[in-house]
Amino acid sequence: MMEQPPSLAQGYRLNEPAVITDQIDGEWVIMNLANGAYYGLDAVASCLWQSLLSGETPLVAGRVIAAHFEVPEERVAADIATFLAQLLDEGLLIAGSALPELVARGENRVPAAPYATPCITRYADMTRLLALDPPLPA
Amino acid sequence: MSGAGRTMPPLDPRTVSPAVLFQSLAGRRPGLALASLSGGACTLTLWDEASRTRISTVAHPRRARESDPAMLSRLLPVCVARLLVIDAVGHEDVDLAAVTAAFDAAPLLGATTDGGRRFCFRGEIWTSLGGCDGQMPTLAEASRDLFAKIAALGFAVPGVPARDVEQLLGREDAVYTAITNRYDTLKPQPRDFAGQARQLAFLDRSTADFHGQRSRGWEVVAGEVPDTDPRRASRYWKANAHLALPQSGISLWVDASISIAAPMSLARLAGLFLAEHDICVFSHHARRSIAAEAQACKALQLDDPDVIYAQLARYATEGYPDEDLAELPVILRRHTPAIEALNESWWSEITRGSHRDQISFNYVAWKTGVQYERFPLSLAVRNGLFVKMQRVRANRETSIWQ
Numbered sequence: 001m002m003e004q005p006p007s008l009a010q011g012y013r014l015n016e017p018a019v020i021t022d023q024i025d026g027e028w029v030i031m032n033l034a035n036g037a038y039y040g041l042d043a044v045a046s047c048l049w050q051s052l053l054s055g056e057t058p059l060v061a062g063r064v065i066a067a068h069f070e071v072p073e074e075r076v077a078a079d080i081a082t083f084l085a086q087l088l089d090e091g092l093l094i095a096g097s098a099l100p101e102l103v104a105r106g107e108n109r110v111p112a113a114p115y116a117t118p119c120i121t122r123y124a125d126m127t128r129l130l131a132l133d134p135p136l137p138a
Numbered sequence: 139m140s141g142a143g144r145t146m147p148p149l150d151p152r153t154v155s156p157a158v159l160f161q162s163l164a165g166r167r168p169g170l171a172l173a174s175l176s177g178g179a180c181t182l183t184l185w186d187e188a189s190r191t192r193i194s195t196v197a198h199p200r201r202a203r204e205s206d207p208a209m210l211s212r213l214l215p216v217c218v219a220r221l222l223v224i225d226a227v228g229h230e231d232v233d234l235a236a237v238t239a240a241f242d243a244a245p246l247l248g249a250t251t252d253g254g255r256r257f258c259f260r261g262e263i264w265t266s267l268g269g270c271d272g273q274m275p276t277l278a279e280a281s282r283d284l285f286a287k288i289a290a291l292g293f294a295v296p297g298v299p300a301r302d303v304e305q306l307l308g309r310e311d312a313v314y315t316a317i318t319n320r321y322d323t324l325k326p327q328p329r330d331f332a333g334q335a336r337q338l339a340f341l342d343r344s345t346a347d348f349h350g351q352r353s354r355g356w357e358v359v360a361g362e363v364p365d366t367d368p369r370r371a372s373r374y375w376k377a378n379a380h381l382a383l384p385q386s387g388i389s390l391w392v393d394a395s396i397s398i399a400a401p402m403s404l405a406r407l408a409g410l411f412l413a414e415h416d417i418c419v420f421s422h423h424a425r426r427s428i429a430a431e432a433q434a435c436k437a438l439q440l441d442d443p444d445v446i447y448a449q450l451a452r453y454a455t456e457g458y459p460d461e462d463l464a465e466l467p468v469i470l471r472r473h474t475p476a477i478e479a480l481n482e483s484w485w486s487e488i489t490r491g492s493h494r495d496q497i498s499f500n501y502v503a504w505k506t507g508v509q510y511e512r513f514p515l516s517l518a519v520r521n522g523l524f525v526k527m528q529r530v531r532a533n534r535e536t537s538i539w540q
Binding site for chain 1: 150152156158168193216352
């Protein structure tokens with residue numbers, strides 16, 4: 001993990017071209033081409049991811065989420081700091097403003113369900129993508 | 139992982155193939171990637187005129203005497219740009235504008251070379267084929283090998299013109315799949331592949347409930363196959379294309395584990411591979427006979443050996459020569475009376491004999507006199523058309539953080 005907590009007041013952008021991401025049928029998919037890792041996001045994390053890619057600072061994104069879910073800003077800020085540290089640790093985001101031409105498309109769906117700590121799931125078994133002739137169900 | 143607030147279980151992002159992800163990102167990809175080989179190292183430069191971004195990085199051989207093809211296949215199994223130029227003479231004199239213009243002007247141009255020291259590939263084709271073969275000793279030989287693979291997909295390469303064919307599709311033509319008992323999850327497919335055709339997923343209720351509103355681009359048809367055991371239910375739709383899609387003239391069956399990587403539309407795929415015959419499948423990547431398939435099914439305990447070998451004995455009695463084997467996760471069909479007869483005969487074999495559909499397909503093709511086309515290469519390698527993905531059962535969750 002990073003020694004210093006990341007700043008919530010500055011902007012971040014996708015670590016292109018090593019990292020690619022897109023929203024496919026409502027799901028955010030992230031792939032790090034440098035190491036083959038895939039990432040999935042839960043509902044709140046997806047909302048945050050979209051906000052960060054569109055140039056919002058984590059601070060602003062957190063305030064929007066706190067207001068939407070009616071949870072304390074402090075709790076959301078703490079969760080976002082942890083989440084952001086994970087994104088930076090994985091090399092998915094880097095500090096800097098989003099380039100207008102590279103701002104992610106996609107619809108930012110703010111989840112209707114109760115607030116949950118944003119969660120990113122990492123899948124490192126890229127090589128298993130090309131399974132040869134796996135047996136069909138018996 | 140915290141489940142609070144989630145109404146649906148997550149789908150596994152690994153079921154999105156890099157080719158599909160790249161295609162969905164097409165508008166944001168850099169215009170050109172230049173891999174410049176010099177002194178054993180590879181300088182990779184990406185740039186995009188629209189965003190005026192330019193990124194360069196230098197990669198060195200991992201081991202002594204790593205060949206250029208080996209290094210390229212390690213560094214660039216996917217091309218992150220729309221065009222890839224591989225240059226072994228120093229890139230200062232590459233007229234990038236001219237290269238880009240040539241490919242822009244000819245959508246079916248797959249690759250070019252200027253005398254064997256500089257090679258240019260359309261990025262999506264490079265990605266769908268997984269790049270060049272790292273086992274080839276030289277860049278020239280690796281490129282020639284790749285040219286042949288690209289030509290097999292109907293694109294123009296040096297010395298081979300493009301095959302400009304397209305099958306006119308109707309609105310009821312379809313790409314389709316089926317999943318029962320949550321055995322797999324729907325894969326997102328390239329957005330423009332189906333074109334005017336439909337993209338249908340026949341799911342039983344349990345699988346449809348899992349996917350909920352997240353159909354990943356598929357039009358879901360939910361329901362059970364009547365009077366069919368679970369092992370055969372998905373194969374009902376697979377075999378009986380004429381019953382699943384009674385209004386279709388052309389259909390493409392893909393197992394749920396298949397991701398379409400073809401750098402072309404269904405109309406072009408059908409134009410290319412249904413030109414001579416009304417059905418096209420892959421040759422099996424490893425086996426060449428039903429007898430060999432039976433042996434594999436027995437070894438893997440995929441079905442009752444007694445049922446399989448009784449079936450083979452019956453085929454032998456009828457004089458079936460058993461000298462070919464199709465691999466059937468992908469079936470491209472024109473819906474003709476002859477193909478309908480093959481479908482029905484095949485389903486009859488699946489219901490009366492082994493549920494393993496590869497046990498009976500070649501026999502049925504022989505019996506009904508239907509000849510089939512073969513897709514290039516096999517499903518065990520990057521064939522440029524389809525990728526067999528890891529099968530991911532629904533409801534499996536892992537997280538390293540929570």
